[in-house]
Amino acid sequence: MTNITSLDASVRGSRGFVSDIDRDLLAAIRAWPLWTMLGWNDIRQRYRRSVLGPFWITISMAVFIALLGVIYSHIFNIELKTYLPYLSLGYITWGFISATTAESFISFQESERIIRQIRLPYSLYVFRVVWRNFIVFLLQASGFGCQEFRVRTELNTETCSH
Numbered sequence: 772m773t774n775i776t777s778l779d780a781s782v783r784g785s786r787g788f789v790s791d792i793d794r795d796l797l798a799a800i801r802a803w804p805l806w807t808m809l810g811w812n813d814i815r816q817r818y819r820r821s822v823l824g825p826f827w828i829t830i831s832m833a834v835f836i837a838l839l840g841v842i843y844s845h846i847f848n849i850e851l852k853t854y855l856p857y858l859s860l861g862y863i864t865w866g867f868i869s870a871t872t873a874e875s876f877i878s879f880q881e882s883e884r885i886i887r888q889i890r891l892p893y894s895l896y897v898f899r900v901v902w903r904n905f906i907v908f909l910l911q912a913s914g915f916g917c918q919e920f921r922v923r924t925e926l927n928t929e930t931c932s933h
Contacts, residue, residue, distance in 0.1 A: 799894035806895050810902035828907055829914035836862055859915045867908040874900045 799806065818824045839862075840855040847854070875897055879886065882896040 795892045796894050799892040799898055802892065802895055803898075805891070806898040807902055809899045810906060813899070813903045814906055825906075825910055829910045832863065832866070832911045833914045856915075863908065863911045863915055866911065867904055870907070871901055871904045874904065 814825050818827060821827050823830065836855070836859050840851060840858050843849075843858065844851040844854045878896045878900045879893070882899070885891070886893075886896070
């Protein structure tokens with residue numbers, strides 16, 4: 772019984788496991804300028820050789836959704852103007868969830884050099900991944916917003932002219 776207690780205390784630290792997690796999360800939240808800067812830097816590094824930069828994400832997603840929307844609207848016999856907003860919003864949201872989940876698993880591996888050199892809260896690296904994917908989500912959502920505005924404007928002009 773004594774061995775289990777001493778092992779449990781050594782794993783948790785002197786203040787307890789939950790207290791360590793709380794302290795780490797709070798320190799990472801306070802370091803928001805660092806993880807936001809690292810997230811922006813990741814986006815810049817990913818698209819540094821591209822002429823369009825991060826907007827390439829939005830353009831490629833818009834083309835993919837448009838093609839998928841045309842194909843699926845014919846398969847399901849649904850009007851494209853009705854189907855495309857649901858497909859766009861669903862696909863963009865799923866892309867954010869999927870990318871964040873997949874990249875969160877390797878967040879510590881890709882930050883290995885920083886972890887070995889500087890003592891920072893571990894939650895910071897997870898926040899970095901979430902922030903980076905949130906930026907991509909916002910870029911893609913802006914493309915969706917522009918597309919939706921264009922469709923709604925066309926509908927209003929058609930309705931007003933009749």
